[in-house]
Amino acid sequence: MDHLVTARSMFGLNMGVHIIFATLGVGIPLMILLAEILYYKTKDKDYELMAQRWTKGAAVLLGVAIPTGTIAGVQLALLWPGFMEIVGKVMALPFQIEIYAFFIEALFLSIYVYAADRISRKMRIISLILVAIGALASAVLITNVHAFEGTPAGFRILNGDIVSVDPWAAFFNPSFFVTSGHVAVSAYTTGGFVIASVAAFKMLRARKHNPREYKFHHKALMMGLVIGGIFSFVTALNGHESMQKVYEYQPEKLAAAEGLFETQDHAPLALGGFTDEKEQRVKYGIEFPWMLSFLSGNSFNTVITGLNDFPRDYWPPLFVHTLFNGMVIIGSILILVALVGVVWYKFLKKKSFPKIFMWAFVATGPLAIMGIEFGWIFACTGRQPWVIYRIMRTSEAVTTSANLHILFFYFCLFISYSWPQSPLYWCFILEEIRFLKSLLRKQIKKDVRIWVIHY
Amino acid sequence: MGDSLLAITVIWGFIFIYAVMGTMDFGAGFWSMVYINRTKTNATDVANRYLSPTWEVTNVFIVAIVVALFSFFPRATFTLGTVLLIPGSIILLLLSIRSGFLVFSHYASSFKYRRALVYISGISGVLIPAFLIAVLPVSQGGFIDIIDGTQQLNLAKVFSSPHVYSFIGFAISSSLFLSSLLLADYSKSSDEMEAYAVYRRDALITGPLSLLMAIFIMITMQSEASWLYDKMMQFKPLLYGSVGLFVVAGIALLLPSQKGKGMPRLAVVSIILQYFLASYVYGRSHLPYVVYPNVTIENGFTHPDAFHSLFIVYIVGFAILFPGFFYFWRLFMKDNKEYSKKKPY
Numbered sequence: 001m002d003h004l005v006t007a008r009s010m011f012g013l014n015m016g017v018h019i020i021f022a023t024l025g026v027g028i029p030l031m032i033l034l035a036e037i038l039y040y041k042t043k044d045k046d047y048e049l050m051a052q053r054w055t056k057g058a059a060v061l062l063g064v065a066i067p068t069g070t071i072a073g074v075q076l077a078l079l080w081p082g083f084m085e086i087v088g089k090v091m092a093l094p095f096q097i098e099i100y101a102f103f104i105e106a107l108f109l110s111i112y113v114y115a116a117d118r119i120s121r122k123m124r125i126i127s128l129i130l131v132a133i134g135a136l137a138s139a140v141l142i143t144n145v146h147a148f149e150g151t152p153a154g155f156r157i158l159n160g161d162i163v164s165v166d167p168w169a170a171f172f173n174p175s176f177f178v179t180s181g182h183v184a185v186s187a188y189t190t191g192g193f194v195i196a197s198v199a200a201f202k203m204l205r206a207r208k209h210n211p212r213e214y215k216f217h218h219k220a221l222m223m224g225l226v227i228g229g230i231f232s233f234v235t236a237l238n239g240h241e242s243m244q245k246v247y248e249y250q251p252e253k254l255a256a257a258e259g260l261f262e263t264q265d266h267a268p269l270a271l272g273g274f275t276d277e278k279e280q281r282v283k284y285g286i287e288f289p290w291m292l293s294f295l296s297g298n299s300f301n302t303v304i305t306g307l308n309d310f311p312r313d314y315w316p317p318l319f320v321h322t323l324f325n326g327m328v329i330i331g332s333i334l335i336l337v338a339l340v341g342v343v344w345y346k347f348l349k350k351k352s353f354p355k356i357f358m359w360a361f362v363a364t365g366p367l368a369i370m371g372i373e374f375g376w377i378f379a380c381t382g383r384q385p386w387v388i389y390r391i392m393r394t395s396e397a398v399t400t401s402a403n404l405h406i407l408f409f410y411f412c413l414f415i416s417y418s419w420p421q422s423p424l425y426w427c428f429i430l431e432e433i434r435f436l437k438s439l440l441r442k443q444i445k446k447d448v449r450i451w452v453i454h455y
Numbered sequence: 456m457g458d459s460l461l462a463i464t465v466i467w468g469f470i471f472i473y474a475v476m477g478t479m480d481f482g483a484g485f486w487s488m489v490y491i492n493r494t495k496t497n498a499t500d501v502a503n504r505y506l507s508p509t510w511e512v513t514n515v516f517i518v519a520i521v522v523a524l525f526s527f528f529p530r531a532t533f534t535l536g537t538v539l540l541i542p543g544s545i546i547l548l549l550l551s552i553r554s555g556f557l558v559f560s561h562y563a564s565s566f567k568y569r570r571a572l573v574y575i576s577g578i579s580g581v582l583i584p585a586f587l588i589a590v591l592p593v594s595q596g597g598f599i600d601i602i603d604g605t606q607q608l609n610l611a612k613v614f615s616s617p618h619v620y621s622f623i624g625f626a627i628s629s630s631l632f633l634s635s636l637l638l639a640d641y642s643k644s645s646d647e648m649e650a651y652a653v654y655r656r657d658a659l660i661t662g663p664l665s666l667l668m669a670i671f672i673m674i675t676m677q678s679e680a681s682w683l684y685d686k687m688m689q690f691k692p693l694l695y696g697s698v699g700l701f702v703v704a705g706i707a708l709l710l711p712s713q714k715g716k717g718m719p720r721l722a723v724v725s726i727i728l729q730y731f732l733a734s735y736v737y738g739r740s741h742l743p744y745v746v747y748p749n750v751t752i753e754n755g756f757t758h759p760d761a762f763h764s765l766f767i768v769y770i771v772g773f774a775i776l777f778p779g780f781f782y783f784w785r786l787f788m789k790d791n792k793e794y795s796k797k798k799p800y
């Protein structure tokens with residue numbers, strides 16, 4: 001493999017794993033917090049139990065988020081020293097502040113988990129709020145570095161030197177709010193739907209023999225659907241805004257996302273299909289006339305620059321069209337499923353869901369995670385060939401360290417990186433699910449016993 | 456103090472905190488492996504009880520070091536990053552294996568391979584300090600070749616250097632020493648007297664071993680990094696003071712006290728002071744070089760404007776965090792047996 005591709009694969013692979021656990025590390029604490037608050041308000045023991053179970057899950061997820069994140073951080077410095085030199089000089093603030101976010105999250109999560117029984121109920125809620133804030137802040141801040149890569153600000157390059165550095169201008173770069181907002185709300189979307197997904201699955205299993213457990217999971221399902229539904233709607237609105245930012249600041253990314261070759265107004269939105277470079281169009285897709293112009297600039301007259309008006313070597317890979325579509329379609333499905341579920345239960349007052357609904361709920365969690373993966377790979381790959389848009393190419397940022405004989409080493413490392421992260425962790429997670437299940441069974445038996453004694 | 460001196464002091468502070476917390480943490484993993492079969496003495500139990508809540512916070516410090524390094528000294532990161540790609544990756548791999556396993560061995564109590572997990576976390580806990588410390592001799596110069604205009608780490612030279620091995624020996628013995636000392640204190644304060652006896656004995660064995668390794672380092676340094684050796688010798692009084700504190704710790708462990716032999720709290724404090732003095736001397740003599748002789752704190756320094764905003768953020772951040780750390784410390788460092796016996800969720 002070519003040097004640059006190896007470095008990218010190592011980084012992309014690690015990020016692809018990190019992002020799953022990191023996103024859940026932002027989304028699940030919110031759900032735990034809500035469960036604790038609901039318990040506080042309603043005194044319904046089920047919510048307390050929910051908070052306990054989710055906490056255990058969250059702690060294990062974090063056990064993967066932290067090592068992969070540590071790898072990500074160090075990899076950035078090791079694999080992309082050219083990039084990190086600019087970041088170090090201009091964009092170090094978010095990393096710096098993020099450290100405090102990590103500290104807050106780590107401190108209070110440890111307190112919430114290991115000292116749960118020696119702190120007061122109020123202190124538990126406060127700890128959880130701090131955990132949620134820490135997680136959100138770390139996501140927002142690291143995303144800011146990503147936003148900076150797309151819309152760099154706060155410095156100039158003069159004869160190869162970095163001059164007029166303004167760290168706060170870099171921090172508040174043009175896409176900071178929109179991009180960070182998108183990542184934050186999509187993380188809450190994912191948290192909600194993953195909870196809903198697990199709950200729906202358990203309901204399917206518990207349906208006949210255990211009405212008590214069924215009711216418990218039903219509450220969790222509704223919580224997940226409501227939160228996921230609200231946030232997926234916000235995600236779509238904010239995604240629309242992200243798209244306008246991309247139109248404004250990275251036009252070739254937008255053109256590649258839509259497979260648009262010719263510059264035009266009244267440009268169509270292409271859904272599905274594959275971009276064919278030879279025929280200069282999207283094949284097998286559905287076209288919505290004029291929509292792209294409207295969505296990008298709020299007017300059908302908006303002129304969208306096509307790929308042909310950019311130098312060929314500025315083009316991102318054309319498959320990003322599929323990634324972008326994947327994300328948008330998933331977003332629409334999620335909104336729909338949540339809406340149908342909530343209307344069915346709350347407004348039509350039906351007691352139970354048909355099987356097909358249940359399986360749709362089960363699908364939402366994995367779908368949301370796929371949305372996250374699609375979105376990130378689209379955002380990172382769509383920025384190619386730049387690591388900092390129009391300022392530094394990825395090929396200029398990569399480490400000079402490896403020559404051929406080290407490349408072999410690289411490859412081994414690459415294999416070994418993927419080794420602990422994927423198969424092993426998945427084994428653990430399966431094992432963990434089994435364990436949780438037995439725990440759950442025990443816990444429920446206990447609950448039932450307590451119930452029987454009470455009534 | 457100049458800006459760059461201030462910056463390197465902050466980094467040195469992080470490294471010191473991580474060195475102490477990290478060695479204790481890694482060592483504790485090792486002890487929990489060694490005593491896994493001694494169910495009676497609770498030694499493994501004590502080690503785990505200490506380890507569980509702290510490793511995550513400890514881990515944040517290594518991230519803090521990396522971040523502080525590349526934001527204050529981007530040029531140094533360039534050199535270090537390029538040069539340390541392979542050792543750095545090995546450390547990462549070990550770290551990720553260890554923390555992954557650690558988490559799972561704690562949470563998945565029904566996990567079939569629990570013992571294997573404890574072994575892996577214990578062994579990697581000793582290997583990590585060994586690799587981490589290799590950064591120090593590398594930064595003292597002599598291991599970086601310039602090939603085709605790019606810097607390369609000469610791995611063959613690294614792994615055949617006695618100086619590197621004396622550092623590695625020091626890292627391993629210190630991490631066992633510091634952790635057994637801390638665990639001794641921890642178990643005494645939570646009335647686990649059998650565990651206390653075990654850890655006190657371990658500290659008495661590993662302590663002199665660490666001192667011996669430190670002396671080895673000075674001997675090999677004389678020939679391999681004489682510039683550093685000469686500068687360190689200018690701080691002789693401090694070095695003697697450091698040895699003096701070590702002796703104090705030894706005496707503290709041997710003295711009789713009301714319950715059980717020795718005063719581990721005093722020993723812990725004087726040992727931490729000892730390491731503080733010794734690493735101050737080391738760091739001070741290392742200046743102005745970050746990586747000898749290419750990168751100094753002057754030529755590797757970030758943009759002054761960037762530094763100023765970063766530094767303000769540091770001060771504000773730690774002011775906000777301090778109560779959190781204090782609360783954390785109160786909850787966990789003063790072990791409370793009845794509470795922590797209970798399983799977390």
Ligand code: HDD
Nearest residue numbers: 179183186236239240242243328331368371372375376379
């Ligand atoms: C559950 C996940 C999820 C869902 C349902 C959506 N997104 Fe998204 N999207 C993300 C998760 C995500 C993300 C993973 O969080 C990304 C990657 C980079 C980023 O900033 O956020 C992202 C990036 C991203 C970008 C690229 C930003 C850039 O390159 O700087 C655009 C234009 C959109 N999104 C637009 C949308 C639209 C129009 C959606 C309509 C429903 C949508 N997203 C739903």
Ligand code: HEM
Nearest residue numbers: 008012015016019142143145146373376377380381387394
């Ligand atoms: C906010 C966080 C992120 C930052 C700061 C970031 C930054 C970077 C950088 C510096 C590179 C290397 C240079 C380049 O190829 O452009 C890169 C590449 C890459 N990243 Fe991201 N990234 C982030 C999040 C993610 C996530 C979450 C994923 C995965 C889902 C991801 C997937 C990739 C992939 C696949 C590449 C290789 C791209 C290619 O070679 O085409 N990134 N990113």
Ligand code: HEM
Nearest residue numbers: 022025065066069070072073102105135139142514515518
């Ligand atoms: C948008 C993408 C990302 C999100 C949402 C995210 C979020 C998170 C979260 C929630 C954690 C757990 C924090 C904790 O409890 O301590 C974490 C850990 C971490 N992440 Fe990410 N992250 C993202 C991308 C990145 C990137 C690109 C890097 C590389 C610089 C990175 C570096 C880290 C590090 C170093 C840790 C470990 C921190 C620790 O030791 O506690 N993350 N991340």
